[in-house]
Amino acid sequence: MRVVSYNARGLRLGQSASDKARRIVIDQLFDSADILCIQETLLAKQDLERLNSVHNDFYGAGESTTDLSLGLIDFIKKWVCSRHRTSVSVRRGSMFYKSRRSLQNHLEFIYRFSQGLRMRQVDLIEDAVAASSRTLTKMSSTLRKVCIRAIHKLRTKGKMKVGGRHRFVMLDESKFTGRNQYNRGRMGPVWRRNKKWVFGILEISRDTRRPILKIVRNRSTDQLLPIIHRHVRRGSSIVTDEWRAYRRALSEEGYDHHTVCHKRNFVDPGSRCHTQNLERAWQTFKCDVWRHRGNRTTSLLKEHLRVIEWEYWLGRCHRYGVLGRLLHDIRKFNVHECA
Structure with missing residues (x-):
């Protein structure tokens, strides 16, 4: 036998x-x-x-x-007070509180979130990470709150500033709402909303790329210049296209302004300046947003833009990578602060 x-x-x-x-x-x-x-x-x-x-x-x-x-296993661990005979779940106050999924499922989803969630929800359900797409959506939303809270703390400390010596700053605008080719396809509530521009600031240094992404109503000087003042140090070298909102305003504010005319060249033949790094970054940012369906509403798009900022400002700079930084921010995450 x-x-x-x-x-x-x-x-x-x-x-x-x-x-x-x-x-x-x-x-x-x-x-x-x-x-x-x-x-x-x-x-x-x-x-x-x-x-x-x-x-x-x-x-x-x-x-x-x-x-x-x-009595084989106490599946839901609790803190028990012997004096008052009360008990509290060990998950209380954390992102795992009131969740029916096991910590193993949460850790597997956290790992895949740090890798970019490139798998479909159907594949995640087949791998028993979650039982439904609704659960996966809630888990994604909770992790986005963790990232948004961390990047908000960095911004309130005044550390989200770009520019300086030996660094170039590129400015550009782009739309994340999508466009139907030849006017084909459904035009549901997603596209009937007020289409807004995303203003991008990208710092270029030898080893890092640090983006700042803001949703703006329009591309006027009144909308863009306050954002530049808030996030770009005075005296920095800025490269833009020849959009009229930048023409005189940046030079008058004390910035070293360089331009490139995209109607004629992608790289200026005289100064060799270009905005190709930011133009290429737009494709990466849009692919991440569209893959997660993050452009359905303005508030959801804003959340995904903050997660992109978190990845470049905090995730990739951590000594243990994006996963290490995500676990660090989860440890400091408090449900009651972000409710």
Whole structure:
């Protein structure tokens, strides 16, 4: 008699094609074992009866570690006060409070969020990160709040300033609302809203790129100049196109202003100045926003722009990378401050 023990790490008991594909290893063990002991920590009590349907030649029986009445595991950890006989969840005050997902699911989603969430929600659901797209949306929204809170603290300290010696600052504007080619496709509420411009400031140095992205009503001098004063140091070298809002205003305010005429050249033949770094960055920023459907509303677009700023200002500068900075900000995150 051959007895085999196997740690399933996400046992699928369904009969769909995707569930059967994830049970290939277990099906092979059934062919070579007389008794198969499967370890699955998160197997719910109501799923125990479905163990009999995994294989026709085997009888399934087991105990659920998520059943608190058995005493095998205290699935929801709590702080208990012996004096007042009260208990409080250890997740209270953190981003995991009132969440039914396990910490393992949260950590896996945090890792994928730090990598850019390049997988579809369907793939994340199949990998058992979450049970529905609604849960994934809530988890994404919570992590965006973490990033927004961190970048807001940096801005309130007055550290989000660009420019200076040996640094060039590029200015440009772009629309993130999208455009239907040849007037085809649906024109729903997403595109009927007030279309606004995104004003971009990009600092170029030898090793870093630091963007500042602001939603503005229009591209006039009255809208753009206060933002430049707030975030660009006086005396900095600024490169722009020949948009009329920049022509005299920047030089009169004490900036070293260089221009390039995009109607004639992408790189100015005399000064060799260009805005190609920011033009290329627009494509990267828009791909991130459109992939996450972040341009549906103005408030949602603003959140995604803050996350982009967080990635370049804080995430990539951390010694442990974007994931290390994200875990650092999660540790300092307080639900009550951001409610």
